[in-house]
Amino acid sequence: MADQDAQSQVGSEPPALSVLRWDELPEGPAVVLLDQTRLPSEEVELVCADVPALVRAIQSLAVRGAPLLGIAGGYGVALAAARGDDVARAAELLGQARPTAVNLGYGARRVARAHGAAVGQGAGPGAASAVALAEARALHREDAEASGRMAQYGLRLLAELLPGSAHRLLTHCNTGALVSGGEGTAFAVALGAHREGRLGRLWVDETRPLLQGARLTAYEAARHGLPYSLLTDNAAGSLFAAGEVDAVLIGADRIAADGSVANKVGSYPLAVLAKYHHVPFVVVAPTTTIDLDTVDGASIVVEQRSALEVTEITSPQIISAGSGGFRPAAAPVGAKAYNPAFDITPPELVTAIVTEEGVISPVTGVGLAELCARSSQVTIS
Numbered sequence: 225m226a227d228q229d230a231q232s233q234v235g236s237e238p239p240a241l242s243v244l245r246w247d248e249l250p251e252g253p254a255v256v257l258l259d260q261t262r263l264p265s266e267e268v269e270l271v272c273a274d275v276p277a278l279v280r281a282i283q284s285l286a287v288r289g290a291p292l293l294g295i296a297g298g299y300g301v302a303l304a305a306a307r308g309d310d311v312a313r314a315a316e317l318l319g320q321a322r323p324t325a326v327n328l329g330y331g332a333r334r335v336a337r338a339h340g341a342a343v344g345q346g347a348g349p350g351a352a353s354a355v356a357l358a359e360a361r362a363l364h365r366e367d368a369e370a371s372g373r374m375a376q377y378g379l380r381l382l383a384e385l386l387p388g389s390a391h392r393l394l395t396h397c398n399t400g401a402l403v404s405g406g407e408g409t410a411f412a413v414a415l416g417a418h419r420e421g422r423l424g425r426l427w428v429d430e431t432r433p434l435l436q437g438a439r440l441t442a443y444e445a446a447r448h449g450l451p452y453s454l455l456t457d458n459a460a461g462s463l464f465a466a467g468e469v470d471a472v473l474i475g476a477d478r479i480a481a482d483g484s485v486a487n488k489v490g491s492y493p494l495a496v497l498a499k500y501h502h503v504p505f506v507v508v509a510p511t512t513t514i515d516l517d518t519v520d521g522a523s524i525v526v527e528q529r530s531a532l533e534v535t536e537i538t539s540p541q542i543i544s545a546g547s548g549g550f551r552p553a554a555a556p557v558g559a560k561a562y563n564p565a566f567d568i569t570p571p572e573l574v575t576a577i578v579t580e581e582g583v584i585s586p587v588t589g590v591g592l593a594e595l596c597a598r599s600s601q602v603t604i605s
């Protein structure tokens with residue numbers, strides 16, 4: 225098997241990625257992003273000087289991943305406040321940029337609420353803008369802290385679930401530092417296992433059509449020297465059949481009150497495979513991804529994306545090999561395509577949900593409410 229068997233360099237940590245930051249530029253404040261559509265071939269920053277630019281970055285997945293979308297939503301509202309733009313309208317535009325990840329609307333509304341409260345108490349534009357920025361920074365910090373705690377709970381759970389110490393973990397999409405204020409969600413658990421010498425192999429689903437696994441998780445795994453192997457999404461079944469998967473670790477974009485999990489398309493088939501092969505299927509997500517106001521999986525809005533993402537080869541590396549942005553066709557011109565960005569895994573297929581407030585297993589709606597009650601971030605509405 226052709227492994228991307230990076231030298232395991234436990235102990236030699238790469239510099240932290242600057243995934244998203246607030247910057248006071250000569251021309252004014254801005255949200256500065258590591259443009260994830262250019263990875264892994266180019267590490268390029270994207271400067272968003274206003275909310276429309278940030279909305280475009282969210283919709284193109286230059287910035288992506290539920291927890292990071294929440295952070296981006298918060299800084300986006302702070303940017304509107306700093307510019308003297310309509311804060312309520314900014315929160316609405318940001319919240320509508322992508323429908324499935326609950327964190328995006330949560331982050332935008334939380335900062336808008338803080339700004340509104342300051343104004344209501346008589347704060348002038350400058351003071352209220354400072355309050356908004358402070359709330360966005362608090363959200364950023366809390367997510368980084370949540371990432372560390374999820375990794376610890378996740379490692380403890382793997383020790384309970386899996387015998388031995390060379391875990392073979394399969395992950396889907398990208399759930400590392402590129403989706404987080406810290407080291408991520410599910411990927412942070414795999415990274416923690418590696419640091420403890422407990423990671424035998426990280427199986428990385430390429431995750432068609434936008435290749436978050438091949439482009440982003442492989443990039444993060446290589447940076448950390450993880451022993452990883454990339455696979456096409458449709459090769460996962462044969463890995464399970466060969467007994468090569470000890471557990472599945474995935475993230476989430478929205479968890480409904482009944483424990484249904486919305487995550488990158490392809491997660492549900494993995495859950496069915498895991499059930500059939502008696503392999504733990506573990507979801508790792510902060511409580512800001514739990515949405516008690518959405519009663520069940522059928523109520524979750526699943527983002528439908530352009531057919532072109534399926535009918536054209538969209539990997540930036542392949543596009544850059546084309547001429548003038550030409551996108552090689554992967555199908556006849558004009559072919560119709562079904563391109564849901566997410567799918568829904570029912571609670572009965574989920575072994576456990578790992579959050580920064582603890583683990584629920586088996587998943588029950590009551591357990592989710594209890595976890596949210598423990599979290600300082602319970603005000604999702």
Ligand SMILES: CSC[C@H]1O[C@H](OP(=O)(O)O)[C@H](O)[C@@H]1O
Pocket residue numbers: 285288289290291396397398399403409410436474475476477487488489565
């Ligand atoms: C832990 S959040 C990461 C989550 O977000 C991804 O979706 P997208 O790349 O479209 O933002 C995917 O669902 C990941 O599991």
